[in-house]
Amino acid sequence: MPPRFRRGLLLAAILVGGLLLLSCGGGEKEAGETPGATKPAAEQTSTPPDTTGVSATEVKWGTHFPLSQNPASAYAPIAYGMKAFFDYISAQGGVYGRKLTLIIGDDHYNPADTVEVVRRLVEQDKVFGILGGLGESPHLAVYKYLQDQSIPDMYVTTGLLQWVEPVAKNRFGGNPDYVTEGKFLAEYIVKNFSGKKVGLLLQNDQLGVDGERGLKEGLAGSDVQIVATETYESVNSDTSAQTQRLKNAGVEVLVAFAMPLQGASMVRTARETLDWDVPIVATGILCTDLFIALAGPQNAEGIISYTFGVQAYATDDPAIQKYEKIWAKYGTGGELSNFELYGMFVAELTVYNMEVTGPDLSRQSFLDAAEHTCKFDCTTCFRGGPVMTSPTDHRIAKNLVYNKVVNGKWQQISDMVSFEPTQECTPPKLPADFDKQPKVGHDAEFVDVP
């Protein structure tokens, strides 16, 4: 046999072998150790109702998160929180007898990879829907695809206004959008810092752009003006230069739409290096214990921020204690932080909506239930601020509370401010076995399954 023919055969053998290997290993990565059901669901695509991802014993959800190769993999605990909550519900028997599986796809925060990951989840793993996908540009790459196929795109884990305006039947927002956040901060500034000059520190991406827009809208017509704006790239964690320039511009109030590292760098530079006791108002992303630890408790004293739910630092709140128990039993180890908490929040909401939908679970029926969530008192919701959605309003986090750093800890300093468009809603008609399902919500106690 001449060498080249042999080489050609070898080449063909490798290609075929690789194909077979891939099909054997599949793309099927079960992220949950759910006893029993691991078979993919029966697929009924073109004829309604669409029950892809639903079988008699299992409901499969998918999500896309950066798990590796990118600094944003620090947010992966959100996905682990979602999975832990799903495991907790599955251990109690699941929803109408169906265990919950969450497949976490790693997209390295790269939009090109997100397309591949989400398509694989939808077409190969045949998931019921995508829950809490993370990343502005990553999700921008796939949201139209999900919308065209009416696949539930639940509670996207970024604050882009686009997810909720205009409203799409299949898509729900997660965090409060950055424009609303900006307006919320602007309200506080107008009330407390009238006549002052404001300087902004913005991340050079949608967070900064939308935050700035919200701030400008909120400050319009008041006597507060923005005199300086500095940006930074998310890969850089040192913002001392930007802080310096803001001080030189004569800023009297600092507003930060930044991530914890850069915000902490700004605070440290201002307080320690520049000896500058300028009042600082920050986005809710910084309302965590981590931020105080990084910035230094003395430096962080007096910083204003806000939250949209009970935070992990409130360790005497029974809600947090319940979630701590869930995390300790079903999580991946370590202490409960706001990341896992947020994941559990959206997972709980999803479970509630599945319970309201009833045993005839399909994509359409689920979405119908999800957009008629009527006063669901979630575990981490504020008292008096339950989750409400409507066909014209797909936001879930509309109740904000101002916080301030007092004695090195975050504390609520105001009553809840609600952005709910209306307080009226019709309670859903609950299915027959609703009361037999695992309880979720603020009043549900932790169920210790042996």
Place this chain on the structure above:
Amino acid sequence: MSQFIQTVATGLSMGSVYAVIALAIVLIYRSTGVVNFAQGEMAMFSTFIAWSMIVYFGAWSLPLNLNYWLPFFLAMLVAAFIGAAVERVILRPVEEAPIINSVIVTLGLFTLFNTVAIWRYGGIAKPFPSPSFFHGSALRAGPIVISRLNIGVFCMSVLIMLILYLFLNYTKLGLAMRAAAENRMACRMVGIPASRMLTLGWALSAAVGAVAGMLVAPIIFLSASMMFATLIFAFAAAVLGGLQSLPGAIVGGLLLGIIQNMAGTYIGSEIDITSAFVVIVLVLLVRPTGLLGRRVVRKV
């Protein structure tokens, strides 16, 4: 005018961070000829080890600020050990292969160290202390302000550079290391154990990297991704100064910081990185081996 001086001063502060990491990069390039992409991650990992030791020793309350210094030196030792192990086990097989293969291997190490750090310590940032004599109020000269921490980093990097420079150029061992990098065959013929020199080179630069990591962690915060961007800036700084030159690493780092800050102040912070890199490319056009680098003549 004072704004100009302040801009330069802040730039020097930023640059000192790049400079100290660039030192480790130049050191390993000079002693092994390899561009080590994993340098930043190894430094980060060593800093995490130091952090866990600081937390551990923090319970003992030792005198003389040994809570910090003991983990500091222990972490250097551990880093040296890791560096030597990496060289022996992973780099040894690709020594004779084309240089791009060792670059790929270091890229694999980059991912590996990053992954292990995230698994072991979590992806969330942690505050890292600085030596006590770096604490205190910032230094002021009129309207100009420089943080004491940044000056400390700068002084330490110059100190390390001097030590390494003297070691490489004025000691027999340093000479042997340089020889091993340049011509392994000739080394072996005159009795210098070239492989051992390479191992030593990796161990030394891992230790320097650990020190660099521990120095800059208070500024850029310890996290698994702390070296992602900083490493690339350090590379740019090393290249700017000349990959063969240790003083060049310092000069390159400081210059890079100054240019970045100048661009940020006088043009706009949305273009600071771009401007810095444009300047680097321009410099390389004029001096292709960096500002202080020597022209390396390759045989045909």
Place this chain on the structure above:
Amino acid sequence: MARALPRPSVSGLILLLVVVAIFPYLYTWPFFSAFLNPFRTFQATRFGLWLIILLGLNLLTGYSGQISLGHAALVAVGAYVAAVLMNQGFLGQDVPVWAAVLAAGLFTGALGFLLGAPALRLSGPYLAIATLAMVIALPQVLKLDSVSLGGHEIHVHMARWTGGVQGLLLDRPKAPESLKDLVNERQWLYYEVMVPAVIMTAMAWNLTRSRIGRAFIALRDTEVAAEHMGVNLALYKMTAFALSGLFAGVGGGLFAYNEAFISPDSFETIKSITMVVAVVLGGLASITGTVFGALFMAFQNEIVDSLSGLIRHIPSLSALQGYIPTTQSDFEKLRGAFYSIPLMLFIIFAPGGVAGLIRRVGYSAPTWWQGWRSRVAGWASAVKPARQRAEPDADAGVEGRQDPEEKTQD
């Protein structure tokens, strides 16, 4: 690298082309439906995209020896050019896909040519870092809105064209009406990508065996000698960059069209470095190698998923937990290790990449086979004299070992 570049067998090529042509329909056949489905067609389309992109990179880094860590920047430029043209048209006219992609390729090629000029003076790690600088700085340029020089605001409005931080969303690509019954949208996309991919692969293959290709190889191996032989170093270096730009631009433009989205995050530093890894893994200076590199880029996620799914649990002492991975969640978090460790092992044991591996096996297989045969024969003959010694025979003598079946060699 002085081996003559081998010719592929014609029949093999024709078979390959036929498979490529009917691939989107294969999954409807009984045997293939086991492991093929429309998602695989999507992946094959991606493979085609990466193939075009990596061909350019291999021409530059593999054949010409110019290490470029910034190839992703060229891809991004191509993608944006095509996206802007498709989105906003040109001078009021709508731009069809093929025109936009072609324009993207030519623009990026010209850009590459210009970038080749500064690269003339740089080599080795200096060139690598300079190209890395390109891909790091590009996102800032794409997001730029205005700069202020000395207090005056100069509105660059780059962000208005490029969509700024959000990127550009394009219309979803559709198959033409006339072919609605023959191809669905996905199959149509497959052909829209594969046809250029095949053409450009043939182009690259031709290039490498032409005068230009030989000049590239000379450039890589011995610059000084090449110059002495009359190769215009400057021209060929810049041509290498220009060609890499051309391929990157076409690939990037098709990428933007295929995904209907481009943002500054799509082709960034880590991706750029991964591309070089892919090219080296596949095999530098080899078209077959580039094919494997493209397979790596298209399937790496799935491969890592499969690998990390293999290990479910390692029993170990609970005291060691936290220091040694034991539980499944540990292995999930160590995903990156399933990527990096096989990568390092592969490079260590197969320095020439997959193509080098095939070459080694291909060339040495015959001799290896014969060596094996002779070894077996040697054992056989070692057994024989022992039996003959037990029954002394006049014929056995000094020549006992010379078994006529034994052939030399190794």
